[in-house]
Amino acid sequence: MSNASTVAPEILPAWLTDAARRLRGITGFVTVHPNGGDPRTHAFSRYEHVTRVTSLALSLSEDRGLSRDETLLLSWLHDINRWPFAHNAERGNFEHADHIERFIAGRLPGPAVEQAVGVARKEVSRLDQTGRTVLLADIATGFFEDTLFTITGLNLSPSELPSDALELLRLPVGDFFFLEELEHLYTLLNLDKDVPRYTRDFNSLVFRSTRKFLADHGFLDTDPLENARFWEIQSALRADYMEQKIFPLNNEKVCHGGALRQALVNVVVSRLGVQADTFLTRWTEADVVSYVLREGLASEETVAALAPTLDYVERFEPGRRFM
Secondary structure (H helix, E strand, O other), X not given: OOOOOOOOHHHOOHHXXXXXXXXXXXXXXXXXXXXXXXXXXXXXXXXXXXXXXXXXXXXXXXXXOOOHHHHHHHXXXXXXXXOOOXXXXXXXXXXXXXXXXXXXXXXXXXXXXXXXXXXXXXXXXXXXXXXXXXXXXXXXXXXXXXXXXXXXXOOEOHHHOOHHHHHHOOOOOOOHHHHHHHHHHHHHHHHOOOHHHHHHHHHHHXXXXXXXXXXXXXXXXXXXXXXXXXXXXXXXXXXXXXXXXXXXXXXXXXXXXXXXXXXXXXHHHHHHHHHHXXXXXXXXXXXXXHHHHHOOXXXXXXXXXXXXXXXXXXXXXXXXXXX
């Protein structure tokens, strides 16, 4: 199996193609605010996350003999209605899984809407095999992109990450050639600032690593979502690893999530009132920044201070850096 497809959203329905393009300006791992700022932030967009999920889902659906068109559709739908700043804005304000049915109502047949809602809510019992494949791809891709972004994007040494989690992920951080690939990615993004090449090579590594993880754990030939061991791994990686080691660094120290909610998101939600969902599922992060400046809801100095600090480890915790 080759590294899976670069998905062209133009083959999707026109409304979904437009909505997919908006995801280039929406937080995936790191905020892409402010527009025109550090170009490296675009490597972390929600659009690229969905591209990686779609790539893996199409590969798995081919293994299972499932419909490519249905897999493609559900993959692009699963995160289509995220707010600008995603988790750093939505927390306590909005649940995209509960809103997705309204977002796509009237645009797709009922069964497709049902599956899209099931994937977004991670409700396995309501999913058919295609929906389960997309959900599996979303969960598994998240394990790897967050870890590999933390090393190659945020410059945190693999030695700072728990060895038991890296073993669960089957990431060979002691292997010379694997470390060389990580160094190559770090150089592309942080020294060369070559976002397109970094994204291409990063996506390839995520795809290969995720396939290896699924194969090594025996999840390629079964339905992992019916396997208690899969959910044990998912729970351990989420609660004991990502929430303890990755999210505090990324969400707060790099992305200033708490300050961003207080200074930007809360004032925008308060001003928009009942229309907040309508606007914030159409706007990008640049649109929010333009709005708060135009309406005098925040100063340019405040907005500038909320730009992500991608070099946080290098500047403030250099003893933990990778390169």
